[in-house]
Amino acid sequence: MDKQNTTRPTHLAQPIELRCGVHIKNRFFKSAMHEAMADRDHAPTERFAALYRQWAEGGAGVLMTGNVMVDHTQLGEPGNVALEDDSNLAPFRSWAEAGTVNGMQCWMQLNHPGRQSPATINPHPWAPSAGKLEGEYGKFFAEPRELDRAQIHDIQQRFATAARLAKQAGFTGVQLHGAHGYLINQFLSPLDNQRTDEYGGSLDNRMRFLVETYQAVREAVGSDFPVAVKLNSSDGQEGGFSEDESLTVIQRLADLGVDLVEISGGTLEKPTFSTNTGDKEDSARGVYFSDFATRVKQLDLHGTVVCLTGGFRTPADMEDALEQGITDMIGIARPLVLQPDMPQHILDGDIEPTNRFKLPWITTGVKSLDKAFNGVLVISWFELQMNRIGTGKNPDPNIGGMRALLFALKQHGPAVLSPRRRKNRN
Numbered sequence: 001m002d003k004q005n006t007t008r009p010t011h012l013a014q015p016i017e018l019r020c021g022v023h024i025k026n027r028f029f030k031s032a033m034h035e036a037m038a039d040r041d042h043a044p045t046e047r048f049a050a051l052y053r054q055w056a057e058g059g060a061g062v063l064m065t066g067n068v069m070v071d072h073t074q075l076g077e078p079g080n081v082a083l084e085d086d087s088n089l090a091p092f093r094s095w096a097e098a099g100t101v102n103g104m105q106c107w108m109q110l111n112h113p114g115r116q117s118p119a120t121i122n123p124h125p126w127a128p129s130a131g132k133l134e135g136e137y138g139k140f141f142a143e144p145r146e147l148d149r150a151q152i153h154d155i156q157q158r159f160a161t162a163a164r165l166a167k168q169a170g171f172t173g174v175q176l177h178g179a180h181g182y183l184i185n186q187f188l189s190p191l192d193n194q195r196t197d198e199y200g201g202s203l204d205n206r207m208r209f210l211v212e213t214y215q216a217v218r219e220a221v222g223s224d225f226p227v228a229v230k231l232n233s234s235d236g237q238e239g240g241f242s243e244d245e246s247l248t249v250i251q252r253l254a255d256l257g258v259d260l261v262e263i264s265g266g267t268l269e270k271p272t273f274s275t276n277t278g279d280k281e282d283s284a285r286g287v288y289f290s291d292f293a294t295r296v297k298q299l300d301l302h303g304t305v306v307c308l309t310g311g312f313r314t315p316a317d318m319e320d321a322l323e324q325g326i327t328d329m330i331g332i333a334r335p336l337v338l339q340p341d342m343p344q345h346i347l348d349g350d351i352e353p354t355n356r357f358k359l360p361w362i363t364t365g366v367k368s369l370d371k372a373f374n375g376v377l378v379i380s381w382f383e384l385q386m387n388r389i390g391t392g393k394n395p396d397p398n399i400g401g402m403r404a405l406l407f408a409l410k411q412h413g414p415a416v417l418s419p420r421r422r423k424n425r426n
Contacts, residue, residue, distance in 0.1 A: 007315075008347070008349035009319050009353075011318075012318055012319060013026050014026065018305060020227075024061040026061040029329040030333065031064055031262065032230070034383070035051065035065075035066045035386050035387075036387075038082075041088070042075070050098070054341075057340075057341065059344025068081045068083050069082040070112050070158035072084060074126065075117060083166065084161065089165065100170065105172045107174055108166040110174055111176075112159075112183040114127045114144070114186045116182055124142065126145055126151065127186055128146070128187045129194040130143065130144055152209065157216060163227070172225075173226030179264045185235070187199065190241070191237065207249050211253075214256060218256075228260035228261065229260075230264055232246060232264060234292075247296065254302050258304055262331060263292060263327075288311040305328045305329060306328045313356050313358070315355070319353065334382060337395060338359075340389065362381045362401045376405070
């Protein structure tokens, strides 16, 4: 056997079947990243198709889009795509067609920001409960208004409508974003959710919004269409959504028939992925949430697939996680921006098992700027790289942080430099 074959992975190359009957050709799962390339009407530009064609030809099993908002008046970041009706499905069809070449599954991530919508974008956010954010970042976020029951049901139907339209446009699955401090996560969190009706209080009540949203989406797309949920392992905050609560929610989702649960963690008040130190952080932390994923795999999942996202940087770590049964799929995001065809190279045995993919240290060269714009700096840098791919250029890891900030300013104006995400209240 030649050397290349000795390094060719086995578990990563195995197909997997979802509960709905859909087959995924391998265990690579490109996790969501916000592309920030929508036009002024919140529709996808042609750059989306070019970007996703590169990823689709790169060998992964599933491509997850960045978050697509279900209400154009409630956006979470500059450049968000929104999908509400069938009046402008043509660019979505182009996006889906590009993302499904090469036997690819291309799923649309659906989201609503709730209170996590900067005031520069949305001065009138809605949330499970009212109450202004306290602390130094409070001035960047408008005080949300509390949703009434009719509005809750309207949002649930918006998720269902967006899912139906995603299927109509040619996307092959959808994911409900229930992590990172957005609306579904806010309903789950006892810190954000102070309601006293059937949508607040006990965990059964706090998960009601997610459960009913999933049921509405499932009814809209049918039993043979993949529906996934992204969920926090915990919020990472005292008094917030806990690991034990997350396990209970995952068990409930499995009982209901969810096809895949993607495990992430933290809120965007206490983020997991926001530092600019690249490989230094990765080396210190290793694979994220693996202990929690082990607990998830001990549940009675009825065939619900588990995807673990965060910190996978070597083929050996990916293979080990699959072999040990920690996860069923390997979620990767940022490395695929810099090397879109990484999965195929790993599957072909072109990358040695212990070779480590190293993310760059992103810096403006000015410490005070790095500190002031840390999270925005990282996000803007990766958005710039995705934009390059979308315009036919190669990603360039040597681009500096200052250029990324200037790019963001040019694309979206000064509002882009405001914090998009709430800082830890603790």
